[in-house]
Amino acid sequence: MRASNGSTSGTGAWQLLNPSAGCGQYGSVVTGKVAGAAGTSQACSQDSTKDYAQISPSLRRVSATAHLTVDVTPRSQLTSMFTYSQALSEYTGTPYAARARSQSRNADTYSTAIPVTLPDGSPNPNNILGVPEQVMYSFNDLIPKTQQFSENFRGAVRYNGTAASHWGSDWNYDINFTGMNTMLQQTITGAPTIAGIKNAIINGTYNFVNPSENSQEVLNSIAPKNVMNARSQEYSGDMHVSKGLFKLPGGMANLAIGGNIRYEALNDPSANPYDRNNPDAQYVGYINPFNAQGSRWVEAGYWELALPFHKMVQADISGRYDHYAQGSGFGRYSPKAGLSFTPVRQFTLRGTFSRGFRVPSFAETNGMNVAYTTYNVTNQNFINQHLNANGTPNSYAQAYSLGQNTAGNPNLKPEISTNFTGSAIIRPTEWMNFTFGYYYVKKSNYIAPNPLGATAIANAWLNGGNAALPAGTSVTPDQIDTQNPNGQVRPYMVNLQYLNTRSxxxxxxxxxxxxxxxxxxxxxxxxxxxxxxxxxxxxxxxxxxxxxxxxxxxxxxxxxxxxxxxxxxxxxxxxxxxxxxxxxxxxxxxxxxxxxxxxxxxxxxxxxxxxxxxxxxxxxxxxxxxxxxxxxxxxxxxxxxxxxxxxxxxxxxxxxxxxxxxxxxxxxxxxxxxxxxxxxxxxxxxxxxxxxxxxx
Structure with a gap:
């Protein structure tokens, strides 16, 4: 800590609040010059990556399946199945500092100083200088932990069978219904709110002198438990019939016709929303405010025709029409064709061609996602405004996490795909075969976040401000550089939308x-x-x-x-x-x-x-x-x-x-x-x- 300057910085050198305690498990006290602090400062050092980073989360899975089959008639069967599964994953993050910002950067504790006296007028035991103090501290007794517990319930009923026919082959019919619910509960502990940190500093509820004396109740007041419940649903009914129509030299020509109707729904609320009437209530950036909601009905009809023209030549053609009752409605027919040629047993040529389409997801039309990428500032004019006394770039001009806020776009068009595959299968012996294939996939109207990229948009903003930004984008500024408060502010968050690219x-x-x-x-x-x-x-x-x-x-x-x-x-x-x-x-x-x-x-x-x-x-x-x-x-x-x-x-x-x-x-x-x-x-x-x- 050091004396506060009444704003977001301080004066004088940094010193330990409790010198007699030293740095404890973190080794010896480190002394030296610190940028922006006159004199010789004291500090404790820690390798946070070594102490807190995880390679992968812990994961536990449990599942159980019940299956029942009943022969209704000699030519038909009723099948039912129910599956329950759950997954529990846990992972931790790096503790947050007392100098922190909310996820949206609309609230922070940068100017919150340790007062000389508490609100009741009594001396503040956390203040040793007799003046308001700027604190630099990591809440190592509050390790952010995320627990995600998902449960999946899936049930299916199917009735299928055959019926005799006097021409071609027998009729085959299949009627099935499937329902699935997935529920996710995300519980996060150890992530502070801005209000919690301010209360700990201003009201003296947290013991900075001897952190081991803080009760769990005090820690919970700084980092309240965050619980978010999400749910996705899908119910689908499908019916199709198939029949051999007539014989060809290579076998029976088969036709299948079917239809499908399903309902899809998603409710995935934000775990860290921003309340403009109470900005301090928001958590720090550890909790991503992803959210997506929506529901829709989908109807589809499809057919497939297999044509074995010859033992050497086989063809398969099919088509499907899907209609999504979403927004103004999306509907499209998707054809597919395949051909194989086997002149000899040892060699086969295969090729397929298909068209398809994908409608925008709920997150892409009605959601928001915040992600962070490493950003290296290369603008020399900016770097020159944020230098240490020795002329090197200070920490404000070093690489940092740049936010990218991607919002849903209700005006998106569906993606249209064109696919082609060609392959050759070689069987030199009975026990060995080789396959060599070529694939080509083109997605027109491909849906993506603005492809200019967060880095390019941030560079444009540093070069020319808001006037230089591409249409449909904006930048949220970061906090000022306390070492060089008159220097240009760096970008904190790039705001953009999903859009349709060309392909x-x-x-x-x-x-x-x-x-x-x-x-x-x-x-x-x-x-x-x-x-x-x-x-x-x-x-x-x-x-x-x-x-x-x-x-x-x-x-x-x-x-x-x-x-x-x-x-x-x-x-x-x-x-x-x-x-x-x-x-x-x-x-x-x-x-x-x-x-x-x-x-x-x-x-x-x-x-x-x-x-x-x-x-x-x-x-x-x-x-x-x-x-x-x-x-x-x-x-x-x-x-x-x-x-x-x-x-x-x-x-x-x-x-x-x-x-x-x-x-x-x-x-x-x-x-x-x-x-x-x-x-x-x-x-x-x-x-x-x-x-x-x-x-x-």
Missing amino acids: LVTDGVDMKINANTRLPGIFRDIRLISTGQATYVRSFNLTMPDGRVQHWAGTLAPYNAVSASGTPRWRANWSNTFIWKNLAVTPTVYYTSGYKNVAEDTNGPGTRSCGDSANLLAGSAYAPTNQCHIRNWWDVDLNVTYRINDRWRVYTTVYNLLGFRAPADYGTYGSYLYNSSWAQKGAIMRSFQFGVNVTL
């Missing part, structure tokens, strides 16, 4: 190999089952509303939408199972190619050079000033299973058997300096799982 197009190649045989010679009692597959992403391009194109393949993009997981061009895996009597041993090799540390969806089209990678770096003093490429990632897992009898099996799995480390990724923000989407096992290192499978 999202991706294409690439898939390869697969399958083998199932006994080994030769003395190993003939061992069966080998080998499965391998690889995918190469040739392109992954987003065309923006203005016609400019973002190229994502082989980079860290999409950066904003998926926590900077990126799009590696190559992904492959190969597993080989060796079965001897009741023992099965399966080593599996995984490979993910490296990628460039650039992202055009956050820095703008054309920012794919190595020089652009600096815009994504974590900004840590321990990070390099430039990282152009993130190296590839290998992993080897080993599973051993032993079958005791037909009902009991025991198994063990070793993950990351060879102990490969995750490559350093200083651009991603989804995890701490590594990319958890591809290399999480390299952060956990070697791990083991043991289990028993029982079939009743």
Whole structure:
């Protein structure tokens, strides 16, 4: 603490409130010069990432299923099924400081000083200077914890059977109904409200001198329990009939016709709403104010016709019309066609073409989502206004978390997809086959947050203020730099909407190999089952509303939408199972190619050079000033299973058997300096799982 200047800063050097207690578990007191504080300051240091960060949350799953089948007649059957499942996950965050801001930044404690006297006029034991004090403190006895408990109830009833026919084949009919409810309860503790922190400081309810003496009641007053309940529902009825119409050289031509009607609903309220009449009631930014609501009826009709023209030529054509009673209503017909050609048993050519569409989700039309990305300020004019005494950029000009508030847009149009696949299947032997395929997917009117990206919008705002912002966007300013209060304010939150881009197009190649045989010679009692597959992403391009194109393949993009997981061009895996009597041993090799540390969806089209990678770096003093490429990632897992009898099996799995480390990724923000989407096992290192499978 130090003397307050009556505003958001203070005067003089920082000193410990209770020097005799020292830093306790955090080691020795650190002394030295601090920017904006004259004299020699004292402080305690802590590695918050080491002490509080988690690689993955704890997770517990429980499920149970009941199934009943009744033969109503010799040619019909009634089936019912009920499934209950639950999942409980827990994870923690980093404690918040006494100097904090609400999630919306409309309230803060920056100017809240420790008073000399309490409201009743008595001396304040937390004040040792005799003047109002500015406090710098972390509530390490309040560790934010999120618990998410979901329950799913699913019931289904189906009546199906056949009826005799005097032409073609018999009639087949199927009538089914499915209902599903999912309820989520999210409970968050340890996250302060601004009102709670202010009360602790002004009224002296929190003991800053000896924090161990604070009761749970006091801690709860600072960080009240936050409980949010969400629910989703879906009820669906489907009926279809099918029949063989006539014979073709390759077999019976079959026709199926059906219809479906369903109801969908979602109620996912905000866990951290903003009340303009009471801004202090809002929690800090740990609690994301995501929300989405809506309901709709959907009607659909569909058909499918299988045409085996010849044993060598098979065709399948189908169509589906869907109508969504949402807004002004969405309706569209989606065709699909497939053709296969097998001139010889060892070779098959297959191709499919289809059109489809996706209506906007409830979150995209009637919701709000706030996310944060790492933002590195590159505007030199801004940096020059926020320097330390030695001329280096101060903490206000370093990398920080930039907010992106994406609001729903009720005027969105549905996405229209065009899909094509072509593949060749080669069977050189009875026990081995290869598949080589090409895929192409185009989504017109692709729905996305404004693709200009939070970084590009923030850069425009720093360069030219509100006048330089693209249409439909705005920026919420951050707090001022207390060290340089006259300097330009940095952006805190970029506000934008979902919109329809021109298109999202991706294409690439898939390869697969399958083998199932006994080994030769003395190993003939061992069966080998080998499965391998690889995918190469040739392109992954987003065309923006203005016609400019973002190229994502082989980079860290999409950066904003998926926590900077990126799009590696190559992904492959190969597993080989060796079965001897009741023992099965399966080593599996995984490979993910490296990628460039650039992202055009956050820095703008054309920012794919190595020089652009600096815009994504974590900004840590321990990070390099430039990282152009993130190296590839290998992993080897080993599973051993032993079958005791037909009902009991025991198994063990070793993950990351060879102990490969995750490559350093200083651009991603989804995890701490590594990319958890591809290399999480390299952060956990070697791990083991043991289990028993029982079939009743």
